[in-house]
Structures are given as structure tokens and as C-alpha cells.
Amino acid sequence: MSRTALVLLSAGQDSATCLAWALTRFEQVETIGFAYGQRHAIELTQRPVLREMIAGKVGGSMGDDIVVDLRGYGALAESALTSARAVEWENDGLPATFVPGRNLVFFTVAAAHAYRRGVSTLVGGMCETDYSGYPDCRRETIDAMQRTLSLGLDAPIAIETPLMHLTKAQTWALAHELGGDGLVATIVEHSHTCYEGDRIHRQEWGYGCNACAACELRAKGWREWIAGERP
Numbered sequence: 098m099s100r101t102a103l104v105l106l107s108a109g110q111d112s113a114t115c116l117a118w119a120l121t122r123f124e125q126v127e128t129i130g131f132a133y134g135q136r137h138a139i140e141l142t143q144r145p146v147l148r149e150m151i152a153g154k155v156g157g158s159m160g161d162d163i164v165v166d167l168r169g170y171g172a173l174a175e176s177a178l179t180s181a182r183a184v185e186w187e188n189d190g191l192p193a194t195f196v197p198g199r200n201l202v203f204f205t206v207a208a209a210h211a212y213r214r215g216v217s218t219l220v221g222g223m224c225e226t227d228y229s230g231y232p233d234c235r236r237e238t239i240d241a242m243q244r245t246l247s248l249g250l251d252a253p254i255a256i257e258t259p260l261m262h263l264t265k266a267q268t269w270a271l272a273h274e275l276g277g278d279g280l281v282a283t284i285v286e287h288s289h290t291c292y293e294g295d296r297i298h299r300q301e302w303g304y305g306c307n308a309c310a311a312c313e314l315r316a317k318g319w320r321e322w323i324a325g326e327r328p
Contacts (some may be wrong), residue, residue: 101125101160102218102257103211105203108143109290110303110315111222111260113151113283114268117275118259119220120157127160127216129207133167133199137294143287150283154276165206200233201242208246208254217253224260224268236261265318266325290315 102119106112106128119126130144141164152159200223207219223234232238239256246254260268272280284303289296291305291312298306302319305312 101127101214101216102220103127103129103207103214103216104220105207105222106130106144106147106162107222108140108147108288109222109311110265110284110288111224111268111290113147113288114272114275115220115222115259116147117151117155117272117280119257120152120155120159121275123157123218125158125160127214128162129210130162130164131167131203131206132164133170137289137292139294139296140289143289146287147283150287151276151280154280154283163210165210167202167206170202198233200231200238204239204242204246204256208250211254212250212252218255218257220257220259222260223258224263226262226264264321265314266321269318269322 100123102123102125104112104116104119104126106116107130116126116128128144128148130141132138132141144162144164148159148162200221204219204221211217211219221239223236223239225235236258239258239261243254243256246256260271263271269281272284276283285301286303288303289305290303292309293306295306296304298304300307300312300316302316305315307313307316
């Protein structure tokens with residue numbers, strides 16, 4: 098078992114599953130989050146709840162947490178995810194929720210924090226199987242970022258993306274494998290993925306508007322897992 102990992106924890110379904118995954122593979126797990134002016138900033142309030150509850154479901158040693166203020170960047174890279182613009186598809190094929198360079202910025206800041214703490218492994222929930230058209234979610238991008246950070250810091254940096262080749266249904270299955278019905282229930286009840294920040298309407302797969310792209314993807318994965326992949 099490796100020593101320490103730093104998980105990029107947004108409080109969404111994917112990063113929550115990655116946190117559980119890391120807790121089963123590393124001696125200690127620290128977390129980092131980002132306030133970048135996201136319209137679904139309510140996710141930030143779910144982070145401490147998820148940290149405590151996921152650690153209770155899968156065990157492991159939970160270390161420090163930090164939330165970094167990146168609102169200046171979010172304003173500069175304005176998109177439907179950081180403004181009141183409609184969440185729709187743009188003419189260039191990228192969704193309006195695409196925040197230019199978001200994962201690149203997140204990994205750079207996370208790597209700087211990890212470097213100071215003597216941590217060499219970052220864990221992120223990026224996925225190119227079910228991804229929403231974001232080019233910075235592709236493993237090719239992550240591999241390039243990993244090399245760039247290692248060169249720029251003159252220290253080895255590994256970026257683990259355990260969900261990279263999983264569908265959303267398989268991500269639910271992984272959560273069940275890691276922590277059974279208890280972990281799945283925790284992710285359903287306490288994670289937040291909805292772009293609209295809706296924590297009023299409770300769906301079978303969690304809270305959300307049930308209309309935005311994030312909700313549609315999460316709901317589709319849940320239905321597929323329940324229908325065919327759940328043990």
C-alpha cells in the first residue's frame with residue numbers, strides 16, 4: 098500500500114467514489130477542493146459530510162482537507178457553469194458548461210499543495226467513457242499534465258484516474274464493490290452532481306434537477322446499474 102494520496106474532492110458522485118477508492122489503497126488520504134464561482138457551489142457544503150461518512154463506510158485514514166479560492170480564475174474562464182448562462186451546447190461542439198482549462202488549473206494547484214506536503218500522488222474523477230465532451234477529462238490530457246507537473250516541480254507526480262474507462266453504471270458498481278449498499282446510499286444521499294445546485298428534489302439516484310446534463314448522465318448510469326449490473 099502506498100503512503101499518501103491527495104484526492105481532488107468536489108463532492109460529486111465521481112470524486113466521492115474516488116475518495117473511497119483511495120482510502121482502500123493508501124495509508125493516508127488528504128483532500129483538496131476548489132471554489133471557482135461554480136453555480137452549484139452547494140457541492141462545497143457536502144464535502145465535509147462526505148469525508149466523514151465515506152471514511153466511516155470503507156475505513157482508512159483521512160488526513161487534512163483544504164478548499165482553495167479560485168474565483169478569479171472562474172470569472173476569467175466564464176462559462177455556463179460559473180454564470181447565469183443557459184446550460185446548453187455551444188456551436189463549436191463543446192458544452193456551455195466547459196470551463197476552459199479547469200482540470201489543468203486544478204491539477205497545477207493540487208500539485209503545488211501536494212509538493213509542499215510531500216505527497217506525490219493525485220487522484221481525480223475524470224472519465225473519458227461517459228464524459229460530457231470536456232477535452233481536459235481525457236487520459237491523453239492527464240498523461241501530458243502528469244509529465245508537465247513532474248518536469249516543472251522536478252519531482253515525480255502521479256495522477257491516478259480510477260474512473261477513466263468506466264461508464265457511470267460501472268462507477269456505481271465500483272462504489273458498491275468498495276463499500277456495499279452503505280457506501281452507495283451515502284453517495285446517493287450526500288454527494289452533489291447537479292449543475293443547477295438543486296438539493297430540493299430527491300431522485301432515486303440522489304438530489305438534482307433531473308434535467309441538466311450532469312443529472313441525465315448520473316440517472317442513466319443508475320438505471321443501467323440497477324437493471325443489469327447490480328449484484
